[in-house]
Amino acid sequence: MYKDIGLFINGEWIYPHDDKPCIDIINPSTHQKLGRLACAQLGDLDHALKVAQQAFLKWRACSAEERSKVLYEAYRIILSEAESIAARMTLDQGKPLAEALAEVRFCAEHAKWHAEECKRLYGRLIPARNPKVRQLVVKRPVGVCCAFTPWNFPFNQAIRKVCAALGAGCTLILKGPEEAPSAVAALADIFHRAGLPEGCLNLVWGDPEQISSYLIDSPVIAKVSFTGSIAVGKKLAAQAGAKMKRVSMELGGHAAVIVCASSDIDKVCTLLVEAKFRNAGQICISPSRFYVHESVMDKFVSTLLDKTCKVKVGDGMDPETKMGPLCNERQIKRLQDLIDDSLAEGASLLTGGSRMDRPGNYFQPTVLANVPASARLMQEEPFGPVIPVNTFDDLDTVIELANALPYGLAAYGFSEDRQECAKLVEGLEAGMISINHYGLGMPETPFGGIKESGYGSEGGMETYDNYLSTVFVSELTRP
Ligand code: NAD
Numbered sequence: 402m403y404k405d406i407g408l409f410i411n412g413e414w415i416y417p418h419d420d421k422p423c424i425d426i427i428n429p430s431t432h433q434k435l436g437r438l439a440c441a442q443l444g445d446l447d448h449a450l451k452v453a454q455q456a457f458l459k460w461r462a463c464s465a466e467e468r469s470k471v472l473y474e475a476y477r478i479i480l481s482e483a484e485s486i487a488a489r490m491t492l493d494q495g496k497p498l499a500e501a502l503a504e505v506r507f508c509a510e511h512a513k514w515h516a517e518e519c520k521r522l523y524g525r526l527i528p529a530r531n532p533k534v535r536q537l538v539v540k541r542p543v544g545v546c547c548a549f550t551p552w553n554f555p556f557n558q559a560i561r562k563v564c565a566a567l568g569a570g571c572t573l574i575l576k577g578p579e580e581a582p583s584a585v586a587a588l589a590d591i592f593h594r595a596g597l598p599e600g601c602l603n604l605v606w607g608d609p610e611q612i613s614s615y616l617i618d619s620p621v622i623a624k625v626s627f628t629g630s631i632a633v634g635k636k637l638a639a640q641a642g643a644k645m646k647r648v649s650m651e652l653g654g655h656a657a658v659i660v661c662a663s664s665d666i667d668k669v670c671t672l673l674v675e676a677k678f679r680n681a682g683q684i685c686i687s688p689s690r691f692y693v694h695e696s697v698m699d700k701f702v703s704t705l706l707d708k709t710c711k712v713k714v715g716d717g718m719d720p721e722t723k724m725g726p727l728c729n730e731r732q733i734k735r736l737q738d739l740i741d742d743s744l745a746e747g748a749s750l751l752t753g754g755s756r757m758d759r760p761g762n763y764f765q766p767t768v769l770a771n772v773p774a775s776a777r778l779m780q781e782e783p784f785g786p787v788i789p790v791n792t793f794d795d796l797d798t799v800i801e802l803a804n805a806l807p808y809g810l811a812a813y814g815f816s817e818d819r820q821e822c823a824k825l826v827e828g829l830e831a832g833m834i835s836i837n838h839y840g841l842g843m844p845e846t847p848f849g850g851i852k853e854s855g856y857g858s859e860g861g862m863e864t865y866d867n868y869l870s871t872v873f874v875s876e877l878t879r880p
Pocket residue numbers: 549550551552553577578579609610611613614628629630631633634637651652653654684685731782783784
């Protein structure tokens with residue numbers, strides 16, 4: 402079911418070879434080797450740059466209708482092959498098969514949305530002061546783009562960037578996640594079969610730092626898009642800034658969750674447990690810092706614990722599994738450090754707290770209470786199955802606390818009181834705010850952060866802004 406994965410350049414796969422560097426692809430559930438991944442050398446990157454530049458000249462000249470057809474065909478193929486893409490994603494990423502399948506099926510809709518929306522990349526006519534002059538605003542594709550996508554939602558993160566770049570008329574060199582490459586490889590193959598001309602989408606893997614530095618520095622690249630940690634995002638944005646290149650950054654978050662006294666606690670806990678332990682908490686918009694009104698804290702904690710203890714952890718291929726392993730060993734160490742630090746700062750451990758005693762990257766669903774604001778867990782994104790719960794007594798003060806970190810990706814509020822809801826919507830500083838449900842990440846809605854969580858939206862009618870230049874044309878039409 403799982404095969405070696407190659408680079409994809411100019412419509413051709415370049416598979417791992419014994420004489421060339423490659424990376425072992427490991428199943429995070431068993432630590433067994435699944436296959437090998439080819440690593441790009443500088444010559445491969447030069448080749449990708451050259452063909453992406455040549456392909457751009459042709460692709461940008463295609464009509465919106467032609468680009469739309471390719472995107473729509475990709476949507477159709479993804480849906481028909483969703484099961485096999487999802488099964489391989491569970492093997493290399495670890496998430497439960499049902500979650501992987503939902504990711505592929507739901508994210509196919511990004512291709513459909515972009516297929517529809519790319520036909521509406523309008524310019525405009527501006528009435529001129531001089532009646533002999535015609536003033537136009539036109540949108541042009543920025544050129545050859547490079548993108549770097551992470552391992553937590555391998556299909557989702559890549560398809561957003563691929564569809565936006567291609568739908569706008571740009572070509573792309575994508576570096577997918579070395580730890581969970583199969584879904585991104587499937588995407589490249591599907592677009593090829595959907596009729597995308599050679600060279601428009603090129604896929605590379607290898608040493609992330611070497612690849613990103615080389616591509617960003619190349620004069621061929623006009624735009625850089627990255628999803629990942631704030632630390633790496635800042636580095637790439639600085640490199641791109643030195644060459645004045647367009648950038649969009651979808652970085653980490655540490656989403657505050659404010660639960661007011663009027664909330665339906667059972668309903669809220671059901672929703673939060675499902676959202677928190679989905680993908681083992683490795684989600685940038687995961688509910689992350691829980692603030693609960695002191696009058697309902699006891700009820701909240703007992704309900705939350707009850708539901709958390711029922712989360713079935715196991716191999717993603719087991720249909721009973723609700724939470725799989727973490728994608729990599731790094732995450733286990735990070736989580737353990739954050740939890741140990743919280744306990745040293747005086748937090749109470751209510752359940753979980755450590756790695757599970759079995760092979761694979763398994764971590765216990767964890768709940769901590771009364772975690773001091775000084776603890777690292779309250780300041781750094783855990784990106785794992787850990788819930789810190791604290792109390793509050795005043796809504797204005799807790800909104801200030803929620804806004805106190807440099808993150809600004811997502812925020813959640815729960816209340817049955819309309820005025821409290823309005824205060825939450827107005828007060829929370831985040832690129833995405835969801836009140837009384839978990840409602841973010843649709844193809845038709847913008848996805849992106851503010852503050853250090855990045856800039857530039859993916860999805861929604863904003864999706865193409867990152868990939869288009871605005872050009873003003875002033876034409877004297879008669880003497
Ligand atoms: P990371 O930022 O080091 O890596 C994230 C992704 O970026 C990986 O796929 C990696 O291969 C790639 N990457 C790393 N360095 C790069 C470079 N110099 N150039 C180009 N690509 C590079 O993070 P990590 O250690 O894999 O995960 C740690 C933290 O990253 C998480 O705890 C979380 O905060 C954040 N993260 C966020 C998202 C998101 O969806 N926003 C996704 C993954 C990780």
